[in-house]
Amino acid sequence: MSADTRYRGYDVLDKRDTPSWDAVTRAVIDERLTAADHLPQVATGAAWRVLRALCTCIVPQPADRPAVPLAALLDRRLAANRGDGFRDARLPPLREAWRIGLDALDAESRHGHGRGFADLDDEARIDLLHRVQHGACADPAWRGMPPALFFSHRVLPDLLSAYYAHPQAWSEIGFGGPANPRGYVRMVANRRDPWEPVEARPGEEARAYRENRRVR
Amino acid sequence: MGTHSGHGRLGAGVTAGVAGLALAAWLSGRRAARGTASTEPVRAARACHRSSALLAGSVLADSAMEHERGAYANPAMYVPPLMAALVLLAGAHGGGDARPQRHRVRHAVYGGAMATGVAGTGFHLYNILKRPGRWSWHNLFHAAPLGAPMALLLAGGLGLAAERVRHGRTRVPRLLGRPAGQALGLLVGAGLLGTTGEAALLHFRGAFQHRAMVLPVSLPPLAAAALLHAAVAPPTRRPLARWLLRLVRLLGWLGMAFHTRGIARRQGGWRNWSQNLFAGPPLPAPPSFSALAVAGLAALRLREKRA
Amino acid sequence: MCADARERPRGAHGRAPDVFRRGGWVPMREYDDRDAVDFAIVGTGAGGATLACRLAELGFRVVAFDAGAWWRPLEEFASDEEHQAKLYWTDDRLCDGADPVRLGSNNSGKAVGGSTVHFAMVSLRFRPEWFKARSQLGYGADWPLDWREMWRYYARVERALRIAGPVRYPWGPHRGRYPYRAHELNEAALVLARGAEALGIRWTPTPLATLSAPRGPAHPCVYRGFCVSGCATNAKQSALVTWIPRALAAGAEIRDLAMVGRVAVDGADRATGVEYLREGRWRFQRARNVVVAGYAVETPRLLLLSATGRHPQGLANSSGLLGRYFTVHANQAVWGTMDDEIRSYKGPPSLAITEHWNYADEGKDFFGGYCYMSQGPLPVVWAVTQGGRGLWGKPLRAEMQKYNHQAGLKIVGETLPQADNRVTLADTKDAYGLPVARVTHAYCDNDRRLIAHSMDFMSRALAAAGARDLWRETDDTCHMAGTARMGDDPHCSVVDADCRSWDIRNLWICDGSVFPTVGGVNPSLTIQALALRTADRIAALAGRGEL
Ligand SMILES: Cc1cc2nc3c(=O)[nH]c(=O)nc-3n(C[C@H](O)[C@H](O)[C@H](O)COP(=O)(O)OP(=O)(O)OC[C@H]3O[C@@H](n4cnc5c(N)ncnc54)[C@H](O)[C@@H]3O)c2cc1C
Numbered sequence A: 001m002s003a004d005t006r007y008r009g010y011d012v013l014d015k016r017d018t019p020s021w022d023a024v025t026r027a028v029i030d031e032r033l034t035a036a037d038h039l040p041q042v043a044t045g046a047a048w049r050v051l052r053a054l055c056t057c058i059v060p061q062p063a064d065r066p067a068v069p070l071a072a073l074l075d076r077r078l079a080a081n082r083g084d085g086f087r088d089a090r091l092p093p094l095r096e097a098w099r100i101g102l103d104a105l106d107a108e109s110r111h112g113h114g115r116g117f118a119d120l121d122d123e124a125r126i127d128l129l130h131r132v133q134h135g136a137c138a139d140p141a142w143r144g145m146p147p148a149l150f151f152s153h154r155v156l157p158d159l160l161s162a163y164y165a166h167p168q169a170w171s172e173i174g175f176g177g178p179a180n181p182r183g184y185v186r187m188v189a190n191r192r193d194p195w196e197p198v199e200a201r202p203g204e205e206a207r208a209y210r211e212n213r214r215v216r
Numbered sequence B: 001m002g003t004h005s006g007h008g009r010l011g012a013g014v015t016a017g018v019a020g021l022a023l024a025a026w027l028s029g030r031r032a033a034r035g036t037a038s039t040e041p042v043r044a045a046r047a048c049h050r051s052s053a054l055l056a057g058s059v060l061a062d063s064a065m066e067h068e069r070g071a072y073a074n075p076a077m078y079v080p081p082l083m084a085a086l087v088l089l090a091g092a093h094g095g096g097d098a099r100p101q102r103h104r105v106r107h108a109v110y111g112g113a114m115a116t117g118v119a120g121t122g123f124h125l126y127n128i129l130k131r132p133g134r135w136s137w138h139n140l141f142h143a144a145p146l147g148a149p150m151a152l153l154l155a156g157g158l159g160l161a162a163e164r165v166r167h168g169r170t171r172v173p174r175l176l177g178r179p180a181g182q183a184l185g186l187l188v189g190a191g192l193l194g195t196t197g198e199a200a201l202l203h204f205r206g207a208f209q210h211r212a213m214v215l216p217v218s219l220p221p222l223a224a225a226a227l228l229h230a231a232v233a234p235p236t237r238r239p240l241a242r243w244l245l246r247l248v249r250l251l252g253w254l255g256m257a258f259h260t261r262g263i264a265r266r267q268g269g270w271r272n273w274s275q276n277l278f279a280g281p282p283l284p285a286p287p288s289f290s291a292l293a294v295a296g297l298a299a300l301r302l303r304e305k306r307a
Numbered sequence C: 001m002c003a004d005a006r007e008r009p010r011g012a013h014g015r016a017p018d019v020f021r022r023g024g025w026v027p028m029r030e031y032d033d034r035d036a037v038d039f040a041i042v043g044t045g046a047g048g049a050t051l052a053c054r055l056a057e058l059g060f061r062v063v064a065f066d067a068g069a070w071w072r073p074l075e076e077f078a079s080d081e082e083h084q085a086k087l088y089w090t091d092d093r094l095c096d097g098a099d100p101v102r103l104g105s106n107n108s109g110k111a112v113g114g115s116t117v118h119f120a121m122v123s124l125r126f127r128p129e130w131f132k133a134r135s136q137l138g139y140g141a142d143w144p145l146d147w148r149e150m151w152r153y154y155a156r157v158e159r160a161l162r163i164a165g166p167v168r169y170p171w172g173p174h175r176g177r178y179p180y181r182a183h184e185l186n187e188a189a190l191v192l193a194r195g196a197e198a199l200g201i202r203w204t205p206t207p208l209a210t211l212s213a214p215r216g217p218a219h220p221c222v223y224r225g226f227c228v229s230g231c232a233t234n235a236k237q238s239a240l241v242t243w244i245p246r247a248l249a250a251g252a253e254i255r256d257l258a259m260v261g262r263v264a265v266d267g268a269d270r271a272t273g274v275e276y277l278r279e280g281r282w283r284f285q286r287a288r289n290v291v292v293a294g295y296a297v298e299t300p301r302l303l304l305l306s307a308t309g310r311h312p313q314g315l316a317n318s319s320g321l322l323g324r325y326f327t328v329h330a331n332q333a334v335w336g337t338m339d340d341e342i343r344s345y346k347g348p349p350s351l352a353i354t355e356h357w358n359y360a361d362e363g364k365d366f367f368g369g370y371c372y373m374s375q376g377p378l379p380v381v382w383a384v385t386q387g388g389r390g391l392w393g394k395p396l397r398a399e400m401q402k403y404n405h406q407a408g409l410k411i412v413g414e415t416l417p418q419a420d421n422r423v424t425l426a427d428t429k430d431a432y433g434l435p436v437a438r439v440t441h442a443y444c445d446n447d448r449r450l451i452a453h454s455m456d457f458m459s460r461a462l463a464a465a466g467a468r469d470l471w472r473e474t475d476d477t478c479h480m481a482g483t484a485r486m487g488d489d490p491h492c493s494v495v496d497a498d499c500r501s502w503d504i505r506n507l508w509i510c511d512g513s514v515f516p517t518v519g520g521v522n523p524s525l526t527i528q529a530l531a532l533r534t535a536d537r538i539a540a541l542a543g544r545g546e547l
C-alpha cells in the first residue's frame, strides 16, 4: 500500500474469508479482480492508448503498488454496454460517446501539439483536459458532442465509479468494504470495530500500520 | 483519540465475561458448604453472597463487553469489570464460608463495589445528558445504560447485607436497624423492581417483538410485590411469594436461553458472534433476575423463621 | 447460488421464490392468459405491490407484472455498489430541458418490489396542509383527499412495515406510536443533531422502514450501510419482502421479467387487458380492470405507447395532462470535513432528520418546504459526487482521503409542479423495440429560492456542528411524481381521488405519478397509503356494482 494513504497496512481483501463477506460478494469481487487480464474490446488500437493516458490523469496512481487496471475496467463496461438508465439528450449512447470522445482527445492533441494524446507529457495532458472540462475546444472530431458535457457526464462519473468500485481503492480511503452478514456495532465518532481500518494520526503511523495488518 | 479495539482484546473481554458468568452460575447452584452445619442467619448470608456473586457475574460480563465496545476510552471504564470480578470472588468465598463473622476484605470489596456503582451511575448519567437529545427515550435506549452500574451497586449491597446478617449478635439478625429478613426483603424487592425497569426499557426498545418478552416485565413485579408484602406484613409462611421467587429464579436462566436463541436468529447467527453478541439481546442480563430471586428466597426464609 | 434471476422468470410453474430462504420456493396461484382476471397490475413497486396484496386479500383475482427480476436478497444481494446496479432501471431514457435530471440509480428500480428494493427507507407522512396546498398555502394544487383519512392509511402502512421511529414525533398532529423503536444513531446523524440543537430547531431519529428488532423470518438491521444497493439481510421492509409475500399468500400471481408494452382498450373505452413480453414472446393477458403502477416515467410512457385511433394522444389523456407536471424533489447537499472520524458508511444512510422547514412558514421567501437528513455515501457514490464538483487528478485523490471524516446534510426539497416539465416519447427505441421516454425538466425561480435557502441554512448547521471546508452539491434530484395527477376535475387531472382514470373507467393508476404536489418528504409512505385507500375504494365500488 502506498504512502498517499492514511490507512497503510490495511487491505480490505484480508477480510475476504471473514463474516464480513458472503458468497455472492466474494464471487462478484473475484470477478472484478480479473480485469487486469482483460484485452480491450471496444477501446482498441489508438483509442486504447488514449484511454490509458486519460486514466492516469483522472486517477493518478502511486508507483509503489500494482495499479488498478482502470482502462480495462472501463472497456469491460463498454463491452457489456452497461448504461446508467438515463442520458443527457445532447450525448450519444454510451459506447458512441466514448468512441467519439477518445478520438476527439487525440485529435485535439495532434492539433495543438502535433502528437497524440498518449505521447504528451503529464502537464500537457492535464492542460488539455482542463480545456475539455471547460468546453474550450472545438475540433470537428467532437462531431457535435459538447466536450464539457462529455467530460462531466462520461469521463468523470464513468472512470471514478470504476476506480472506486475496486477493493484497492477501498483500502486506500479506509472504507470498511463488504459487510454481510457482519455489519457494524460501534457507531459513534472515533470508534472502530476490530474489522475496520485504523487511520494513522500524525506520529502514530507505525502503530496504525501494525494494527491494520491485523484487521480481519 | 487513539483508542482502538482489537480482536484479541475483544475475545479476552468476552471470554472473561462468559467465564465469570459460568462461575457465578455454578456457585449459585451450590448448596454444600465447607465447615459446620450453619445457623439460619449464616445460611441466609451465604445465599446473599451467592446472589451477589451471580449478579456480579452478570455485571462483569456485561461491563467487560460494553466497555470494550466503548474502547475503554476512559481509564475509569476498567474499574467496573474489575470491581465486579472482585465481588464475584468475594461471593465465591462468602458462599462457602460457614463462620458467623464478617470478613474484612470481603466487606471492603462490597463497599468498593457500591461506591463504583454510585460513581458509574453518575458517569452514565453524564454520558446521556451530554448527547444530543439529552434526557430522551433515544438516549435511554442507546447511550450508556443506567441500569448497569446500579446492578453493581445492588451486588455490593447484597454482599454487605450478607456480612451484616452473618455477623448478627442477637438471635434475630438485624440490618439497618430492622429485622434482617425485612430489610433484605425490601432491598431485594426494590432491586427486582429496578431490574424489571431495565428489562422493560430494553424490551420496549425491542418492541416486545416476541411474546416471551413480556415475562420479565410481568413476573418479577409480582414476585417483588409478594416479597415486599412479606417483608412488611407480620411474619408468617409465604408459599405464594416463595413460588413466585422460584419462578423468577428459573426465568433468569430461561431468559438467557431465549437470548441465546435471539443471537442465533440474527443475521449470521453465532458465526457472526463478534457483532451479534453486542447488537443482539444481551446474554448476561437475564441471570440477574435469578440472582435477586436467590437473595429474595433467603430473605423469605429469615422472615419465616420469625413466625 | 441459483441461475441469474434475469435469465428466466422465477414466478412460474405454480411456484415463486421464497425471499426468506436460500433457494426456497413458495406456492403461487396462476391464471391463464385467456382468463379475464379482475385486475392486471403493471409494476410491483410501492404502489403496485401494495395494491396487488390488498386486492387479493379482498378476494379479487389479481395478476401483477414486473419488467424486473425476482431476487432472493439473502443470497443474491452482494455488498457491492457496482454489482447491485442490477436493481436499477438502466434501460435508456433521454433527459433534456434547462436542468436535465439524472435518473438511474437515484431514481428508479426495475425488480419485483420496484424502487423499494433499493430505496433509502425514509418513511414520512405529508404535512396535513399539503393536501390542500393551493387553498391553504397558496401554491401548487389541491389533492382531492382529506388529510385525516390519509392519516389513518399512513398508520396502517406503518404497522404493515413495522416502521422504526421515535417514540414521539416532533412535528404535525398527533400520530400513534411507531410499531418499532428508532435505530441507534451513527455519528453522521449526531452531527445533524448537534447542528440542529445549535441553531435551536428540533430534530429526530428518522422513521425508517428497516427493522430494529426481528420480525418473523426477517433479521433486524446490521448497520451494514448498503441500503441503496439492496438489503441482504431482509431488514429493509421493501415491497419485495412485505406486500409481495402477502399477495402470494392471498392468491395473487406475480409475473417477473414481464414487460408490458401496451394496455388494450376496446371501442367502448374499456380496457380489455395488457400486452406483455415474457420469455421472448409477446402475449396478451385479459383483464376486467387494468392498473398501471410503473412510476412517474414508465406509467405515462406506457399510456402514451398505448395510443389508439380513438385515443391518439395516449390513453387517459383527454385532459392533455398525461406526462405533464413531472415533479422531482430537489436533493442538494452541503458537505464538510470533521476532525472526528465519522465513518458514515456504517448504518442506514439517513438516521436523523429535521422537518423544521416543512412545518415553519415564517422566514421563507419561497413556497413549499424541505426536510434535510444526514448522509452515508459509499465510495462509488462519493467519488462521483466529487466528480460532480469537477474534481479529478491529484485534488480528487486528496479529497477522497477525507472520506471517513466527511459529514453532510441533504435536502428532500419540494419543487413546484410545472406543466412544461414532462415525459414524452423519444424516437430512440429500447431493447424491447419500444420508444424510450424523454424527460424534460427545468427548475423554476421558486425552486431555486428554496434550494438557496436550504443550502444557507444547512451550511450554518454544519458549521455549528464543527465542520470545516464546507462545499455544496448543487445539482442532484431524487424521487419523481406528477405525470398522471389526481384531481376532482376531469379537465385538470388524469385520475380521480380513487386513482381511477376519468376517460377509461376500468383503468387505474396507482403509483407516484398521481401526486399533484410532492411536499418536502420522500414519497413511498404516501404512495403505499394511497394504494391501501384505492384498494378499499375499489372494494366499496365493487360492492355497489360500480366497477
Ligand atoms: C435510491 C433511491 C432511494 C429512495 N429512497 C426513498 C426513501 O428513503 N423514502 C421514500 O419514501 N422513497 C424513496 N425512494 C423513492 C421510492 O422508492 C419511490 O418513490 C417508490 O418506490 C415509487 O413507487 P412506485 O410504485 O411509483 O414505483 P416503483 O416502486 O419504482 O415500481 C415500479 C415498478 O414497475 C415496473 N415497471 C415499470 N414499467 C413497467 C412495464 N411497462 N411493464 C412491467 N413493469 C414495469 C418497474 O420495473 C418497477 O419495478 C427512493 C428511490 C430511490 C431510487
Ligand code: SF4
Binding pocket: A183, C210, C220, C221, C222, C223, C224, C225, C226, C227, C228, C230, C231, C232, C233, C234, C235, C236, C347, C348
Ligand atoms: S443497514 Fe440495515 S437496512 Fe441497510 S442494508 Fe444494512 S441491514 Fe439492510
